[in-house]
Amino acid sequence: MPQPTPLITTEQLAAILGDPNLRLYDCTTYNEPVPPGSDVPYRAVPGDKTFAAGHIPGADFLDLQGEFSDTSAQQFFMMPGVAQLEAAFGRHGADASKTIVLYSIGTMMWSTRFWWMLRSLGVDAQVLDGGLDKWKEEGRPIEMGAPKGYPAVSFKAAPRAGFFVDKDAVKARIGDPSTVIVNALGPQFHQGLEPSRYGRPGRVPGSVNVSAATLVNADKTLTSLADAEAKFTAQGVTRDKNVILYCGGGISATIDLLMLTQLGYDKLTLYDASMGEWARDPALPIETD
Incomplete structure (x- = not known):
């Protein structure tokens, strides 16, 4: 199978919304300010509240720092071990057989981070160009509420060196x-x-x-x-x-x-x-x- 292009447009996503093979994820995190002199540069806050307030229909939510990072590291968002990622992506129903689309709010960097992580695990995902901002600007459908999730799968990584x-x-x-x-x-x-x-x-x-x-x-x-x-x-x-x-x-x-x-x-x-x-x-x- 040919590898998907890294980007998917809002039009292309709208055309496959509801496809049973689609796995769509909101990846938003917010870096909130901390008091001067703090030991950390910001507080990493998952975007679950903005997800509940409005997301692309059918999407699940991924907590980058909480589930997909090495929480024992001194820095936020550090890449964790393969086993942790296999378990986390598996819980959310993602594997190489699915069409994985990632998006975020305000900036695409949260979705591109997940895209790079998945590539390092041997899985080629796509990032929604313009994210939720462009989707909403175009008047496309929005769903509210907590994530319903996808059926869990056994995610097997094929790690690529050098990422x-x-x-x-x-x-x-x-x-x-x-x-x-x-x-x-x-x-x-x-x-x-x-x-x-x-x-x-x-x-x-x-x-x-x-x-x-x-x-x-x-x-x-x-x-x-x-x-x-x-x-x-x-x-x-x-x-x-x-x-x-x-x-x-x-x-x-x-x-x-x-x-x-x-x-x-x-x-x-x-x-x-x-x-x-x-x-x-x-x-x-x-x-x-």
């Missing part, structure tokens, strides 16, 4: 001409011009900046492939390079990863802990303008 790297791998690649390290945070944080909620301001030395926000249109859909290609190429991101993506917590960088995957880049990896780890570790080098 995630740690700080040691990133540090070893600094200055390597075969590698480009890309920061998906905003330019003010990349340059270290504003205080960072993650710790020391600045970036991984030598990294370039393709902010995830610059890859998103006003209607919450992703920009054109031509525009994305131009933005990456301008920063020296080319297909012959090994590309390491990072951001604050390994979430918004998955928007960059989805765009690069669509463009045919295949030497891609994510620094999972990102600046949430790097900025707090004084043994790691940091660079500012």
